Each structure stands twice: as structure tokens, then as C-alpha cells.
Amino acid sequence: MLALTQGDPAGIAPEITVKAWRILRESGHPFVFVGDPALLEQHAPVQAVRYLDQGADVFSHAIPVLPLRLATPAAPGEPDRQNAPSVIESIRLAVELTQNGEASAIITNPISKEVIQSAGFKHPGHTSYLAELCHVPGQEVMMLAGPSLKVVPVTVHVSLRHALEQLNTELIIKTARTVADGLKRDFGLKSPRIAVAGLNPHAGENGLMGHEEQQIIIPAIKALQQEGLNITGPMPPDTMFTPVARSRYDVALCMYHDQGLIPLKTLDMAEGVNVTLGLPIIRTSPDHGTAFDIAGQNKADPSSLVAAIRLAAQLAQNRRNAA
Ligand SMILES: NC(=O)C1=CN([C@@H]2O[C@H](COP(=O)(O)OP(=O)(O)OC[C@H]3O[C@@H](n4cnc5c(N)ncnc54)[C@H](O)[C@@H]3O)[C@@H](O)[C@H]2O)C=CC1
């Protein structure tokens, strides 16, 4: 069974959950929503369950819900930090259910980093919180996967200035190893082809436009090649996302968040999925955020959540087959 978290109750999570259920009840891929049933029950039949495996019998006629209560009723588009503890508890509980084997994977609905951090949450997002809950802090790697492209940002939710300060050879090496392991284990690629982006225009053009390529990126690539990884670069960032360039690699290792997420969302916004590599559990998520601007207006596209649920089920199956 798959566990789907609540997400921010004032965003589009309730709407895309209902829409995803309508799509998936036909094709299978049952999930249990871990959250407040009040968010869904005006829009779809809902049935409370005590155990996740009860969800299988329920899913064809109602959304199975493992109930959690919000502190205050949700108003679409008006996030309230009083509900942050319930948002966080949904994630914690879904992870626990995955760790104890009740769930085969977790899919997280979007949360607002600003809202939960204003309520005292110490993590920049799900990814590092999941690693803490799984007792592997620092091992987590964010990958965005779509039909056209997979990208991994080496530095993630920090300012661009801070990203430059964080970037170093060891971080690139550690990230690339996790990516190679994850693509082999969960995606079934025998020797994943990793393309490393340069940082500077024209990948620095031999030091003419910056030295990070020679000082940081090329030493990492050489070390990883010596370990046997199928890794190339640094590639000029402005041409590495053309169709021809993309056909030559399985995943692009990008030096900062938007270097990878802009091409990914431009090409694959509807079906892009955020996958956390480096965890003992499987976690996926839609590639988009809370979309407070359209919450409650029946405008939200559930495709990315549906893709995230399908991919989580596929990855769980791959792990079962491998075991
Ligand atoms: N996995 C997660 O929990 C993520 C959370 N966020 C959080 O979401 C909040 C808002 O972030 P933004 O940068 O504004 O990104 P966003 O993805 O929420 O919205 C950007 C634009 O895309 C539109 N959009 C997003 N998803 C859509 C969908 N399914 N259907 C139709 N239109 C959609 C929105 O209406 C908005 O105009 C922030 O607090 C951010 O931290 C952002 C990305 C991922």
C-alpha cells in the first residue's frame, strides 16, 4: 500500500488528491491519504481506515484515509501555521508506516517551506527531514525525473551565493555516487550515464570565465571515472539540455537548483516527479509546490501527483523484484 501525505491543507493538495483518486481508482495503484478527512469529504467519498492494508478494499469506491486532525479548518489560498504540526505529523507518520512495512512507499503532497519554518520546522523541505527520520542525515539526494530528462541539483535550497560557497569536489563526488547507486538499484540502469554541468558560461572556457570547473568540478569527474562511474563533463550548461545532448545521458548533475529545475519544469512540468535518492525508503512527490494562487478553484492539474504515485509503485515493485 502507498501512503500519501496531507501536504499544506490550504494549497492544492486536497484537490489533486481527489483528482488523482478518480484517475487511479480505474487503473489501480491504491493509496491511503494520511491527513484530515475534512479536506476531501466535500469532493469525494472518504472512508477512515485504522490500518493501511484496509485501503485496498476501500479504494475502488472511496478514498481511504488514516485520520489526522487539523488544528483549525483550512481556507484555500490562506495558509495558517497553526496547521503546521499536522502537516509535519502526516510526513512523520507516513515514514513510520513505511519503515514498519505497512506502506511500500510514501508520496508527499506539497508543503510550504515558509509556513512550516515559521512554525519552527528546522529543515529546508521534506528531503532532509526524511533523511533525519530514516537515520541517514546527509545521505539524501534530490532528483527530479520526467519523461524527457532527469536532473539532480548538487546544491539545493540555498541562495545562489550560498550555493557557490557550498559547492566542492567532495559534495559532487558524494552526490554522484548516490545517484549512480539509486539509478542502478531502483531504476534498473546497469551503468547510468551521468553528465555533469559546468557552473560558469561555456563551462568556464578553460578558466576564462571562472575557475570552478578546473578547481572543483573536473577533479570530481576524474575521481569518479577512476571509480568506474560512467560520468562525463563539465558540459556547457546552455547546450546540455538540447534533445541531442539529452540523448547521450541518463541524468544531469547540476551545480545549483535552478540550473536543473528550469529545464526539467520547462520540458516536463506536468509529469515531473521529485524522487529522493539515498534513503532506505521510497519517496516521491509531484514536482510542483502548493500553488496557493489557484487553491480551491478547481484549476489544479493532478498529472504530476499521478505520475509520482505511479512511479512510487513502480520503484517499490522494482525493489521487491530485486529482493
Ligand atoms: N514538494 C514540495 O513540497 C514543494 C513545495 N514547494 C513550495 O510551494 C510553495 C509555492 O512555490 P512556488 O514557487 O510558487 O511554486 P508552485 O509550483 O506552487 O507554483 C508555481 C506556479 O505554477 C502553478 N502550478 C503549480 N502546480 C500546479 C498544478 N498542479 N496545476 C496547475 N498549476 C500549477 C501555480 O498556480 C503557480 O502559478 C513554496 O512554499 C515552496 O516552498 C515548491 C516545490 C515543491
Ligand SMILES: NCC(=O)COP(=O)(O)O
Ligand atoms: N524545488 C523542489 C522542492 O522544493 C521540493 O523540496 P522537498 O520538500 O522535496 O525537499
